[in-house]
Every structure is written in structure tokens, then in C-alpha cells.
Amino acid sequence: xxxxxxxAKTLTGLTEAVKRAVFAEHYARLPGLLQGLDxxxxxxxxxALLIATAVTxxxxxxxxIYLLTVVLALASRIPLVFFTKRVWLFIxxxxxxxxxxxxxxxxxxxxxxxxLVTLAAPINWGPxxxxxxxxxxxxxxxxxxxxxxRVATSVSLSVLLILTTEWARLLRALSALHFPRVGxxxxxxxxxxxxxxxxxxxxxxxxxxxxxxxxxSTREQQRWVSARLGFMLNKSYNLSNEVYxxxxxxxxxxxxxxxxxxxxxxxxxxxxxxxxAFIFLIVFFAS
Amino acid sequence: MNTPVxxxxxxxxxxxDGLTGLQEINFTVMPGENVVILGVNGSGKSTLLKIMDxxxxxxxxxxxxxxxxxxxxxxxxxxxxxxxxxRVGFLFQDPDVQLFSxxxxxxxxxxxxxxxxxxxxxxxxxxxxxxxxxxxxxxDRIPYQLSExxxxxxxxxxxxxxxxxxxxxxxxxxxxxxxxxxxxxxxxLSLTDKGKTLIVAIHELEVxxxxxxxxxxxxxxxxxxxxxxxKEILRDEELLLRANLLHRHRHFHADLExxxxxxx
Numbered sequence: 001x002x003x004x005x006x007x008a009k010t011l012t013g014l015t016e017a018v019k020r021a022v023f024a025e026h027y028a029r030l031p032g033l034l035q036g037l038d039x040x041x042x043x044x045x046x047x048a049l050l051i052a053t054a055v056t057x058x059x060x061x062x063x064x065i066y067l068l069t070v071v072l073a074l075a076s077r078i079p080l081v082f083f084t085k086r087v088w089l090f091i092x093x094x095x096x097x098x099x100x101x102x103x104x105x106x107x108x109x110x111x112x113x114x115x116l117v118t119l120a121a122p123i124n125w126g127p128x129x130x131x132x133x134x135x136x137x138x139x140x141x142x143x144x145x146x147x148x149x150r151v152a153t154s155v156s157l158s159v160l161l162i163l164t165t166e167w168a169r170l171l172r173a174l175s176a177l178h179f180p181r182v183g184x185x186x187x188x189x190x191x192x193x194x195x196x197x198x199x200x201x202x203x204x205x206x207x208x209x210x211x212x213x214x215x216x217s218t219r220e221q222q223r224w225v226s227a228r229l230g231f232m233l234n235k236s237y238n239l240s241n242e243v244y245x246x247x248x249x250x251x252x253x254x255x256x257x258x259x260x261x262x263x264x265x266x267x268x269x270x271x272x273x274x275x276x277a278f279i280f281l282i283v284f285f286a287s
Numbered sequence: 288m289n290t291p292v293x294x295x296x297x298x299x300x301x302x303x304d305g306l307t308g309l310q311e312i313n314f315t316v317m318p319g320e321n322v323v324i325l326g327v328n329g330s331g332k333s334t335l336l337k338i339m340d341x342x343x344x345x346x347x348x349x350x351x352x353x354x355x356x357x358x359x360x361x362x363x364x365x366x367x368x369x370x371x372x373x374r375v376g377f378l379f380q381d382p383d384v385q386l387f388s389x390x391x392x393x394x395x396x397x398x399x400x401x402x403x404x405x406x407x408x409x410x411x412x413x414x415x416x417x418x419x420x421x422x423x424x425x426x427d428r429i430p431y432q433l434s435e436x437x438x439x440x441x442x443x444x445x446x447x448x449x450x451x452x453x454x455x456x457x458x459x460x461x462x463x464x465x466x467x468x469x470x471x472x473x474x475x476l477s478l479t480d481k482g483k484t485l486i487v488a489i490h491e492l493e494v495x496x497x498x499x500x501x502x503x504x505x506x507x508x509x510x511x512x513x514x515x516x517x518k519e520i521l522r523d524e525e526l527l528l529r530a531n532l533l534h535r536h537r538h539f540h541a542d543l544e545x546x547x548x549x550x551x
Contacts, residue, residue, distance in 0.1 A: 196431065239383075
């Protein structure tokens with residue numbers, strides 16, 4: 001089997017993006033715990049959990065909130081493998097790369113846990129000072145664990161909110177909570193039209209594939225992709241003009257109006273009470 | 288005497304890039320009339336509809352709507368704009384342009400909501416429009432999940448929710464399968480039965496013949512080549528050939544060459 005070329009990889013990426021979005025909408029419609037809650041209450045409580053995650057310096061609190069997201073995902077019928085993959089796939093790549101240097105004593109001095117290298121003499125290199133022994137410190141490890149846990153918990157909360165709330169309901173809830181309406185409208189339209197453009201791009205790639213025999217150079221493929229990007233930009237510009245006219249025609253006057261059909265029920269009140277009690281208890285016991 | 292819905296006088300339109308869109312157009316549309324505007328792609332049909340919907344404005348000449356000048360300045364007044372937009376609905380050729388909301392229900396509710404109708408009435412109108420077109424099951428669907436036929440129905444429902452007096456329709460049967468095409472034609476005929484004014488841009492002569500009371504032909508020179516009863520206009524082969532709506536088709540039966548006009 002030969003390696004996929006540049007264009008084929010892009011095509012697979014486009015198809016995967018659509019699949020992921022369709023799956024996400026599928027989970028949002030399942031009869032699970034979080035799916036059944038009023039999205040306004042959900043946004044407020046998730047925001048409170050995010051704030052608690054951002055301000056705490058205790059790994060126990062972070063771990064508690066992270067475990068809560070896992071329990072909530074299970075209660076909302078989100079497969080655990082799918083959920084954890086979405087969260088943990090990028091963490092080693094981005095957060096790990098940032099946190100890794102912080103575990104060493106030349107970035108975070110402290111009590112050594114493990115000695116890696118013993119140098120003949122300390123080294124000064126630019127702004128860095130390397131002591132005679134390069135060690136992993138307890139303080140550095142603790143900082144890195146807190147950082148990774150904080151990112152993982154925040155990402156888990158965001159992913160969980162998005163997976164269990166239909167996009168349209170999420171936007172309406174934001175509007176009901178007095179988020180700037182034009183911003184919400186732009187978000188909604190971006191999400192709406194991104195799929196149209198993914199479809200156009202996919203068809204362009206397929207049309208190219210149907211006319212190509214044999215292998216082409218990466219340089220040629222890149223040239224083709226950049227030309228198509230220009231075409232897409234032009235197309236999106238024309239489409240945005242037409243959409244604006246369609247909005248004008250239907251009464252748009254620059255003021256976005258939304259209609260919400262939310263009902264705050266006892267279970268929503270119970271959820272809000274539970275979340276705030278959970279945050280209070282976990283912070284109280286961990287301190 | 289009834290006030291005309293539209294009076295177009297010596298109207299021309301030039302695109303911002305300098306290309307000619309329309310040249311010296313004159314016509315009057317009376318309430319309850321069904322007008323088809325025939326012409327090949329690029330003849331200016333869509334531009335003419337956009338001018339009638341107050342989205343583009345003439346470069347020369349003028350257009351009156353319901354007896355009053357339809358100008359950019361007047362449409363900047365919300366009160367006038369809302370009154371005009373409640374009376375005139377526009378179906379865009381590409382349903383993806385028209386369906387810009389996150390869900391079908393929000394799409395259908397968009398116009399009544401923008402016009403400031405009470406929320407209860409907005410919900411009633413949206414539900415009635417969905418049920419009139421038998422698409423209640425699409426209510427929570429996202430536009431990218433719809434077929435072309437479903438998109439067209441949702442776009443029509445979004446206009447029906449406002450129930451305008453005048454329906455401007457740009458190629459309403461384009462890119463549809465035959466069954467949906469028939470359904471759209473039946474729907475348009477039901478609107479004419481209710482006394483609505485229909486102005487339909489189209490290039491399919493067969494469809495034009497079924498729905499039109501009046502036919503206008505836009506030539507490739509962007510001028511009105513003819514106007515009149517469809518029965519007369521659509522039988523005038525020379526006129527249709529000139530407007531490129533017919534072409535001379537040549538084929539062979541065994542060794543015998545056969546030529547006849549062919550409709551697009």
C-alpha cells in the first residue's frame with residue numbers, strides 16, 4: 001500500500017470533518033441526562049465549573065471535576081472511548097509540549113525526585129542556567145500535572161457541553177443569556193455554511209481525482225490546492241453577498257431576533273443546585 | 288381602479304463592474320397577475336427580480352411599487368421597509384442562499400420574527416407554514432441535511448410564513464426531480480387561486496406555459512424583446528429563436544436530414 005498523497009489526505013480530512021459533526025449532532029439528540037436539561041442552566045453551570053477549574057491550584061479539585069465530566073458523559077450516553085479520545089488526543093501534543101520543560105530543575109527549581117544527568121560543571125547558555133545535576137523536581141511535576149489536568153478538565157467540560165447540546169439550541173440559549181446577538185448570528189451562519197464549503201471542496205477534490213491517472217508531484221498538488229483556495233475565497237465572497245440580500249429580503253435590519261422555547265423545570269433547578277453544591281464541597285474539602 | 292403592483296419605466300441597470308444588466312425596461316404588473324420572465328442565463332432575469340424586491344436599484348429610469356417609488360433611501364426607513372417586505376416575498380434561485388438559519392424551524396420563523404410580530408404569532412405562522420407544505424418532520428433538521436427538493440420546500444415555507452401578496456420567484460423549478468417540479472408548479476397554481484401576484488423568472492418554456500397569464504421575454508441584449516399572452520408569445524418561433532430560448536436542432540433518420548426547433 002503506498003502512502004496517501006497530499007490531496008488525498010486533504011479529501012479524507014474533509015470527509016472526516018463532516019462525519020465528526022454529524023456524530024456530534026447524533027449524540028446531542030440522545031435521551032441522556034445532559035441532553036434533557038435546559039441549555040441555559042447547562043451553560044451557566046458549565047461556566048461555573050470552568051471558572052472553578054481555572055482558579056483552583058489543587059489537583060484534587062481538578063481531578064474531582066474531571067471525574068464528574070466522565071460520570072456525566074456516561075449518564076448522557078456518550079461512549080467513553082469517543083469522549084476521552086476527543087479530549088486526550090491533542091493534550092500530549094500541545095499541552096504536553098508546553099508542560100514538559102517545566103518539570104526540570106533548570107525551569108522549576110525544587111526538591112529533586114529523579115536525577116537525569118550529572119554534568120561536569122554548571123552551564124550558562126543564553127538566559128538559561130543549567131546546574132551541575134539535571135533533575136526532575138517535585139514542584140515542577142506538580143505544576144505540570146496541574147496544568148495538564150486543568151487543560152484536560154476544561155476541554156472535557158467544553159466537549160461535553162457541545163456534544164450534549166444541539167448547536168441551534170446552544171446558540172438560542174446564548175441569546176437568552178444576553179450574549180451579543182450579532183455574534184451569535186455570525187456563529188450560526190458560519191456553522192451553517194462551513195458544511196456547504198466542505199461539500200464544494202470535497203467535490204472539487206473528487207473531480208480532480210477522477211481525471212488524474214498515476215502519481216503527481218507534491219509541488220503540483222500544492223499549486224492546485226492554492227488555486228482552489230483562491231476559488232473558494234471568491235465563491236464565499238459571492239455567497240456572502242447573496243445571503244445578505246436574502247436576509248434583507250426577509251426583513252433583516254441589522255438587529256438579530258431569536259425565539260426561544262425553553263422551559264426551566266425542576267430537574268434543571270436540581271441540576272444547578274447540585275453543580276454549585278459540588279463545586280462548594282470539593283473546594284471546601286480540598287482546602 | 289387598482290394600483291399596479293409594479294410600474295417599471297425606462298429602467299436600466301449596470302453592474303458595479305460596468306457590465307450591462309438591463310436596458311430600457313418598461314412594464315406594469317397588476318395585482319393578481321401571473322407573469323413569467325423568460326430569458327437565457329445571463330439575460331438579466333434575476334437582476335430584474337432583485338430590483339423589484341428592492342435589493343438592487345436602477346442605474347437609470349425608475350420603478351414604482353404599490354404606486355410609490357421604490358428607492359434605496361425609502362427602504363432605509365424600517366417602517367417602510369417592513370411594510371414592503373411583508374407584501375413582497377422573494378425566492379432565491381439557490382436554496383442554500385435562502386436557508387441561512389441553523390434549523391428549518393428557525394428559518395421559517397425568521398421573517399415574522401424580524402418583522403416584530405408577537406412571539407406567539409411567529410410560532411403559529413411558522414408551524415402553519417410547515418404543515419401547509421407537509422414538512423413538519425423537517426422542523427428540527429439542519430439545512431445541510433436536506434435534499435434539494437426539501438430545501439426548495441423549506442424556502443417556500445419561509446415565504447409562506449409571511450404570506451406576502453407578491454411572490455417573486457427565481458427559477459423555482461430548477462435542479463429539481465420531476466415529481467418535486469410538479470409539486471412546485473401545483474403550489475404556484477394554488478397561490479394564483481388565492482389571488483396572489485406571481486412574477487416568475489424561468490427558462491423552461493413548458494413550465495412557463497402552465498403558470499403564466501403574461502409572458503415577458505428578455506433578450507440576450509438585456510432588453511425586453513416581447514411581452515404578451517403566453518399562447519401568442521410561446522408560439523412565435525422566430526422570437527424564441529432570437530432570444531435563444533429555442534435552437535435549430537439537426538439530426539438524421541437513416542440518410543434523411545431532419546431539422547426542427549428544439550426547446551431548452
